[in-house]
Amino acid sequence: MQNIIETNRLWIRKITSEDISCLLQIYNNPQNMxxxxxxxxxxxxxxxxEKYHKINQDYSNGFGVFLVQLxxxxxVIGEAGLxxxxxxxxxxxxxxxxxxKF
Structure with missing residues (x-):
């Protein structure tokens, strides 16, 4: 999987279908929202x-929502996007x- 951004501690990359269950837990926690x-x-x-599909229709311009991972x-600790x-x-x-938690 190609990373969009890499820092000393994080990978920020495209969201895959395998990531949805982790992100769903984050979204359904009132403390996170x-x-x-x-x-x-x-x-x-x-x-x-559906939300990710709508926002991420065209990654080629650098915009979209991406996974944030340690x-x-x-x-998986969350998402970030432009x-x-x-x-x-x-x-x-x-x-x-x-x-x-993070």
């Missing part, structure tokens, strides 16, 4: 896949969700 507007903690696998043990703002398609938004 407390700062997310209209925080929904009742995600399903299909709804989460390098030392491959633990995408068009939902309110104004001419503005970019930087967003992230990280499991409260």
């Amino acid at each position: 407390v700062c997310i507007p209209n925080s929904n903690c009742k995600w399903t696998e299909s709804k989460l896949k 390098k030392d043990n491959d633990t 995408f068009n703002s939902f309110q104004n398609l001419k503005q970019l938004e930087l967003g992230y969700i990280v499991d409260h």
